[in-house]
Amino acid sequence: MDERDNFYRDPSENDGQQYTPQHEKPADESGANGIRNTEQHGVFTSSTPPPQYQNRFNQPNGYSQPQNNYNNGYQGGYGQQQNGYYGQQQYGQPQRPVYDKFMYEPIGFEELEHGQNNGSPDGTETFQKRPKGQSAVLIMFVILIIIAALLAVFGIVYDIINSEKVVDKIGSPKPIVLYKESKPKGALDEEKYKDENGRYTPEGAAALVKPSIVKIYTYKDYGNFTSKHPMGTGSGIVLNEDGYIATNAHVLEADGYHVVETVDGDTYAAKVIGRDSKTDIAVVKVEADGLKPATLGNSDEAVVGEQVIAIGNPANLASTVTDGIVSAVNRKISSDTGGFEMDCIQTNADISPGNSGGALVNMYGQVIGITSSKYVSAEFEGLGFAITINEASPVIEELIKNGYVGGRFKIGIQLYDMSSEGNIKKIQEELGFDLPKDFKGVYILKIEKDYDIANTALKPGDFITAINGTNVTTYHELYDAIKSQYKVGDKVPATCAHLDKDGEITYYDIEFKLVEDTSGNY
Numbered sequence: 162m163d164e165r166d167n168f169y170r171d172p173s174e175n176d177g178q179q180y181t182p183q184h185e186k187p188a189d190e191s192g193a194n195g196i197r198n199t200e201q202h203g204v205f206t207s208s209t210p211p212p213q214y215q216n217r218f219n220q221p222n223g224y225s226q227p228q229n230n231y232n233n234g235y236q237g238g239y240g241q242q243q244n245g246y247y248g249q250q251q252y253g254q255p256q257r258p259v260y261d262k263f264m265y266e267p268i269g270f271e272e273l274e275h276g277q278n279n280g281s282p283d284g285t286e287t288f289q290k291r292p293k294g295q296s297a298v299l300i301m302f303v304i305l306i307i308i309a310a311l312l313a314v315f316g317i318v319y320d321i322i323n324s325e326k327v328v329d330k331i332g333s334p335k336p337i338v339l340y341k342e343s344k345p346k347g348a349l350d351e352e353k354y355k356d357e358n359g360r361y362t363p364e365g366a367a368a369l370v371k372p373s374i375v376k377i378y379t380y381k382d383y384g385n386f387t388s389k390h391p392m393g394t395g396s397g398i399v400l401n402e403d404g405y406i407a408t409n410a411h412v413l414e415a416d417g418y419h420v421v422e423t424v425d426g427d428t429y430a431a432k433v434i435g436r437d438s439k440t441d442i443a444v445v446k447v448e449a450d451g452l453k454p455a456t457l458g459n460s461d462e463a464v465v466g467e468q469v470i471a472i473g474n475p476a477n478l479a480s481t482v483t484d485g486i487v488s489a490v491n492r493k494i495s496s497d498t499g500g501f502e503m504d505c506i507q508t509n510a511d512i513s514p515g516n517s518g519g520a521l522v523n524m525y526g527q528v529i530g531i532t533s534s535k536y537v538s539a540e541f542e543g544l545g546f547a548i549t550i551n552e553a554s555p556v557i558e559e560l561i562k563n564g565y566v567g568g569r570f571k572i573g574i575q576l577y578d579m580s581s582e583g584n585i586k587k588i589q590e591e592l593g594f595d596l597p598k599d600f601k602g603v604y605i606l607k608i609e610k611d612y613d614i615a616n617t618a619l620k621p622g623d624f625i626t627a628i629n630g631t632n633v634t635t636y637h638e639l640y641d642a643i644k645s646q647y648k649v650g651d652k653v654p655a656t657c658a659h660l661d662k663d664g665e666i667t668y669y670d671i672e673f674k675l676v677e678d679t680s681g682n683y
Contacts, residue, residue, distance in 0.1 A: 369526040373455035380418040396473040396519035408518030410436040410443040435560030442556040458527025460549035471510040473519025485510030505546040512545035521547035571678035573612025577604040580635040602626035614673035627656040649677040
């Protein structure tokens, strides 16, 4: 078969015009909008080949007629064909399809078929209505997305609410191993806390004495106790099995309500047996069984540098133990309220409010002092004081026996002495003018009417300058001058002075009787 039969018309069967496939029509046969002209120049006016060629294209072994998309696509994509032989084009023009001898379809341009615009013949896009089946699928897809979103939100909220339970079930991802060891065998035996000489270690002395130290709550009255609002707390030392307990006077209220709590947590109502504000010593009693009394030592045997511990309830913290040494012995220290001097042991063991009434203990488990915050230095740290047990014991015995310290006298006056610049300033404020230079004495602030001194010429605003010829300037000088010469019931001679605003001093003498003080208040 002549291969030309597939591409060229027989010159004897036509007018000599070359047959050109429809999709290869020159571009000038299309209109301005890319629509083919129906009128042909000596060629077919229809897209159907001439009759003599229909059989060829319809033959089983022939080539089928090209589809219209080739015609439209190639015309629109490549424009007009330039003059020249078929398959040739001028420089700069897009490459034309090359036809094989045995193929009607273009080689290597399949992608052009699929990339053609399927618009309308006039170049505008056409939109086909989506089938009902596709709309239903789209609606179902949107519904599924909404359901998935709701499920996701529910899952997040559920996890947040139940996160703690899940964490508790899961626990730590990796268990933490803590390595602990016990003390060596026998380290906790009691004999380890005490040597052959009977001396305890600090932990041994603490274990021995702690059961003898109690906590004392002070209430203004019973109604205040029922409301559970104590005015303060302090410590106490169990003296014997009968329930007598020693403490500081400033821990108690003369007319208050008091409760004692043992180291085991048992509580008892406490009765005030006696209190002496001058020495800051007091005794209370509880009705209880099984109390463990402390062992009292000899404070005169205390040695500077000796190890000691203090046991009490500072800041309401029960059975607190602090350690230190004996810093000094035989310190004459006056309290910050009464001014009365007591023999004290100085220590660097911490003593704070709440420790008052507690114990200073040596390493033999013996109480050698009663700690008192009233004797703690407010200006320097590390200075604590405990009333020696040797000085406190006679006062304790007197309080248990009489309810007060026998032999204590009372004058019946309130006074300012000249022991400090602050007191001198207070006296001058009371007088309204400055004291004369080198003038000394104790200023009488108030006189109690129920005492013998109220019947003398002494008046508030005057001074006592001497006791039986012994000059006095401070409270301690006045007390010592009387105590060294007189006792309760004796008449005491005194020299007094009255000052005028112009500085004139008038001296006069009085005599007053000493009255026994059973109140315990100073």
